[in-house]
Amino acid sequence: xxxxxxxxxxxxxxxLIAFAAPTSLWAAAEEMLDLxxxxxxxxxxxxxxxKTQNLSDVAAAVYVIDQEAIHNSGVTSIPEALxxxxxxxxxxxxxxxWAITSRGFNGTVSNKLLVQIDGRSIYTPSYSGVYWDxxxxxxxxVDRIEVIRGPGATLWGANAVNGIINVITKQSSDTQGGLLxxxxxxxxxxxxxxxxxxxxxxxxxxxFYLNRHDQDSYQLLENQADxxxxxQMSSGGFRLDGDVGLKNNWTLQGDLYQGDGSxxxxxxxxxxxxxxxxxxDQIDAEGYNLLGRWQHKYSETNSLTFQAYFDNTDxxxxxxxxTHDTVDLDFQHRFQWTDQHDLIWGVGYRNISDEFNNSYMVxxxxxxxxxxxxxxxxxxxxxxxxxxxxxxxxxxLEHNQYTGIEVQxxxxxxxxxxxxxxxxxxxxxxxxxxxxVEDTGRIATAQLxxxxxxxxxxxxxSEMVSEEVIAYxxxxxxxxxxxxxxxxxxxxNDYEKLLDFKLVDPTTILFTxxxxxxxxxxxxxxxxxxLSWLTAELTYSYIELIMDLLDKENTSFSLSDQIAEESxxxxxxxxxxxxxxxxxxxxxxxxxxxxxxxxxxxxxxxxRIQIEEYVALDINIIWNPTQNLELMLAGQNLLxxxxxxxxxxxxxxATEIGQSVYAKLTWKF
Amino acid sequence: MRHFFLLIALAFxxxxxSPGHSAGISSEPQLKAAYLFNFAxxxxxxxxxxxxxxxxxxxxxxxETPFTGELAPLTTRKVRNRAITIQHFKTVKDVQNCHILYIxxxxxxxxxxxxxxLKPRPIxxxxxxxxxxxxxxxxxxxxxxxxxQFVVNLVVAKANGIKIDSQLLSLxxxxxxxxx
Numbered sequence: 013x014x015x016x017x018x019x020x021x022x023x024x025x026x027x028l029i030a031f032a033a034p035t036s037l038w039a040a041a042e043e044m045l046d047l048x049x050x051x052x053x054x055x056x057x058x059x060x061x062x063k064t065q066n067l068s069d070v071a072a073a074v075y076v077i078d079q080e081a082i083h084n085s086g087v088t089s090i091p092e093a094l095x096x097x098x099x100x101x102x103x104x105x106x107x108x109x110w111a112i113t114s115r116g117f118n119g120t121v122s123n124k125l126l127v128q129i130d131g132r133s134i135y136t137p138s139y140s141g142v143y144w145d146x147x148x149x150x151x152x153x154v155d156r157i158e159v160i161r162g163p164g165a166t167l168w169g170a171n172a173v174n175g176i177i178n179v180i181t182k183q184s185s186d187t188q189g190g191l192l193x194x195x196x197x198x199x200x201x202x203x204x205x206x207x208x209x210x211x212x213x214x215x216x217x218x219x220f221y222l223n224r225h226d227q228d229s230y231q232l233l234e235n236q237a238d239x240x241x242x243x244q245m246s247s248g249g250f251r252l253d254g255d256v257g258l259k260n261n262w263t264l265q266g267d268l269y270q271g272d273g274s275x276x277x278x279x280x281x282x283x284x285x286x287x288x289x290x291x292x293d294q295i296d297a298e299g300y301n302l303l304g305r306w307q308h309k310y311s312e313t314n315s316l317t318f319q320a321y322f323d324n325t326d327x328x329x330x331x332x333x334x335t336h337d338t339v340d341l342d343f344q345h346r347f348q349w350t351d352q353h354d355l356i357w358g359v360g361y362r363n364i365s366d367e368f369n370n371s372y373m374v375x376x377x378x379x380x381x382x383x384x385x386x387x388x389x390x391x392x393x394x395x396x397x398x399x400x401x402x403x404x405x406x407x408x409l410e411h412n413q414y415t416g417i418e419v420q421x422x423x424x425x426x427x428x429x430x431x432x433x434x435x436x437x438x439x440x441x442x443x444x445x446x447x448x449v450e451d452t453g454r455i456a457t458a459q460l461x462x463x464x465x466x467x468x469x470x471x472x473x474s475e476m477v478s479e480e481v482i483a484y485x486x487x488x489x490x491x492x493x494x495x496x497x498x499x500x501x502x503x504x505n506d507y508e509k510l511l512d513f514k515l516v517d518p519t520t521i522l523f524t525x526x527x528x529x530x531x532x533x534x535x536x537x538x539x540x541x542x543l544s545w546l547t548a549e550l551t552y553s554y555i556e557l558i559m560d561l562l563d564k565e566n567t568s569f570s571l572s573d574q575i576a577e578e579s580x581x582x583x584x585x586x587x588x589x590x591x592x593x594x595x596x597x598x599x600x601x602x603x604x605x606x607x608x609x610x611x612x613x614x615x616x617x618x619x620r621i622q623i624e625e626y627v628a629l630d631i632n633i634i635w636n637p638t639q640n641l642e643l644m645l646a647g648q649n650l651l652x653x654x655x656x657x658x659x660x661x662x663x664x665x666a667t668e669i670g671q672s673v674y675a676k677l678t679w680k681f
Numbered sequence: 682m683r684h685f686f687l688l689i690a691l692a693f694x695x696x697x698x699s700p701g702h703s704a705g706i707s708s709e710p711q712l713k714a715a716y717l718f719n720f721a722x723x724x725x726x727x728x729x730x731x732x733x734x735x736x737x738x739x740x741x742x743x744x745e746t747p748f749t750g751e752l753a754p755l756t757t758r759k760v761r762n763r764a765i766t767i768q769h770f771k772t773v774k775d776v777q778n779c780h781i782l783y784i785x786x787x788x789x790x791x792x793x794x795x796x797x798x799l800k801p802r803p804i805x806x807x808x809x810x811x812x813x814x815x816x817x818x819x820x821x822x823x824x825x826x827x828x829x830q831f832v833v834n835l836v837v838a839k840a841n842g843i844k845i846d847s848q849l850l851s852l853x854x855x856x857x858x859x860x861x
Contacts (some may be wrong), residue, residue: 038750038753038754039751040711041711041714041751041754042754042757044711044712044714044715045714045715045754045758046757048717049719049848049852051851052712052715052719053828053829053830055712055828056831057829075734179708183826185827186826214830217826251761253826255826257833257854257855258854258855383836428686489795563720
């Protein structure tokens with residue numbers, strides 16, 4: 013082609029584009045030319061979905077709740093959002109109490125699940141669980157919640173026996189500008205959230221947020237009276253993200269919260285009362301944390317990360333006051349060795365100082381203690397056949413003051429049959445180390461029915477060892493052009509030295525490690541997007557637990573085996589669908605079936621209360637009259653006026669979970 | 682509770698004090714086109730690179746173009762009274778009169794040779810290629826936090842009599858000022 017011909021065709025081509033291209037493209041391009049250079053540098057552009065791609069290459073049962081799912085679901089808290097995850101059991105005990113676990117062993121003390129927010133553990137070590145009522149992350153600023161069912165101990169450490177939840181908030185560069193949202197309803201007395209993000213200079217972004225969440229009470233099962241389980245929580249915080257050149261980035265973030273919640277305590281024993289009392293108590297909780305992270309990237313595959321945080325929590329309840337100060341230091345190095353090995357190793361140190369305000373009912377002796385945790389881990393992802401087969405071997409070594417050194421190795425194998433089909437399998441060992449209560453606690457649990465009507469106490473002691481699991485898992489993933497995907501996970505867990513209780517004399521119960529058992533099950537999730545305006549997700553999980561008490565003389569006393577077997581819903585089903593009714597109106601429907609629990613806890617057993625199976629229906633409608641304004645009308649638990657979800661093992665009367673209807677307004681500026 | 686309201690008041694004060702930003706999601710080629718236009722605005726070439734006072738400022742694309750019409754609106758603009766023209770070049774030998782040259786990813790295989798060819802010429806080379814600036818390119822696009830930013834190799838610019846405004850330089854992620 014001659015030069016002139018080329019020029020001519022180009023001219024024709026360009027004019028065609030100018031005419032054919034929607035005027036908006038031209039207009040947008042024109043508009044962009046008028047922007048200042050500093051403004052251009054702030055514009056985000058869409059890059060292909062990196063994260064999702066990486067996750068489908070993980071040889072573990074992973075599920076991700078992204079921001080869109082949180083938004084569409086109409087949930088108002090992290091625990092509610094977790095109901096989306098197959099394999100998790102999320103039960104609301106009362107308005108401000110939750111029992112959340114992965115693959116069995118649920119309870120207020122749900123000790124086999126590790127939970128982190130932006131790399132900071134929110135697992136309370138003395139109580140072996142998470143106080144969900146104080147975890148008020150601003151949901152609009154959550155980037156995603158990654159949930160791994162099964163042991164994650166190799167990377168995350170002890171207590172990640174049956175799962176890990178990582179709540180990951182957005183970088184502050186992704187939360188620029190202002191957001192104000194207010195909601196109110198019959199159960200949600202009021203939620204107000206405010207966030208503002210700005211760029212300080214070309215290298216530094218920041219945001220801060222304020223959040224207030226007031227929730228109303230539900231009603232008691234026994235007499236339909238007010239359950240006194242309302243709560244008011246205020247929180248605020250900031251996050252700064254910066255870059256130093258091309259190779260270094262850092263994050264500094266902190267949160268502060270303060271709030272209170274009501275609770276009935278029943279039964280409540282005191283030294284001089286002849287019978288148990290019902291007490292209307294108030295939980296006073298406050299805390300703050302500060303976290304810093306520095307990452308140096310030598311290249312895409314070679315980086316150093318250093319993270320440090322300080323976390324303070326304070327919680328005062330009638331039966332126990334507890335303060336924890338945690339300092340955590342973490343170092344990780346990731347690098348490639350030859351083309352075949354992707355290595356990652358790290359060391360960590362954690363120092364926890366606790367202080368308790370003991371009562372007759374619950375006491376930890378001594379009431380002050382400092383414990384240290386040293387850890388190191390190593391993991392090698394070996395590419396056996398490039399882009400086809402990879403083997404990941406790793407182990408964590410941890411030293412804690414209760415049980416000394418714990419070794420938690422794992423092996424994962426991933427086979428990419430082709431781009432659409434992937435198969436994985438793994439075997440891993442993980443432990444749950446004893447808690448402060450199991451080591452040094454004293455809890456009043458009962459009263460002798462005959463004179464002298466002495467109280468029966470449960471005692472911790474230093475002979476307690478770690479609970480152990482060897483987990484065998486396998487999974488299959490299929491995805492087709494992001495329109496249809498299936499994720500299946502199978503597991504078989506072999507447990508040893510599980511927590512049990514033994515009556516050694518009429519008024520003394522001791523913690524023991526005398527239970528063993530196994531569990532198996534499957535979880536499946538499937539996403540389908542048949543049309544551009546319609547998405548649907550179906551998840552199903554099945555679990556079976558079989559437990560044995562080793563101390564045969566104890567079988568008439570201990571209920572641990574029955575509770576473990578009967579406190580997990582055998583079948584759980586969830587169907588979520590989003591329908592775009594028009595360009596500005598979206599309808600979201602979420603329906604869940606949760607199987608019955610014959611014995612949710614010891615308290616439920618003695619009170620002879622079973623948790624019936626239930627179907628919950630949540631519907632919401634979102635309307636965007638303008639780009640920056642959004643209205644949501646949401647209803648939760650629409651099918652029945654109230655239902656039981658779980659009876660706590662400790663001191664909480666059975667509470668019925670009611671319906672919630674609320675309206676929410678969100679304004680971005 | 683009183684503290685909470687105080688915090689809210691402070692928050693609003695902070696918002697009013699700092700400038701608002703529109704951070705929409707845009708396409709990468711559109712952004713790059715806007716960047717090229719800004720480079721033209723903030724970079725000064727030796728006078729002899731223009732044949733006369735009316736001669737246009739030439740923005741070239743070397744190799745397969747990643748743009749689909751995004752560069753066209755530039756031709757409606759003027760920089761220091763000069764029109765902007767867009768030209769496409771297949772190989773480096775076709776590059777005649779040119780002020781800004783965007784080097785397409787399709788060239789990456791023989792980038793070293795191309796840069797060697799262009800090194801002594803007063804042409805602002807721009808590319809996304811890894812280590813482009815370190816290898817003798819003048820402006821390298823980099824992505825940080827899903828935003829398009831750039832690195833400047835001032836050594837090559839100075840050697841060819843190209844002056845870059847401090848306003849532009851102050852926004853660079855990195856400036857290479859010594860020979861590596």
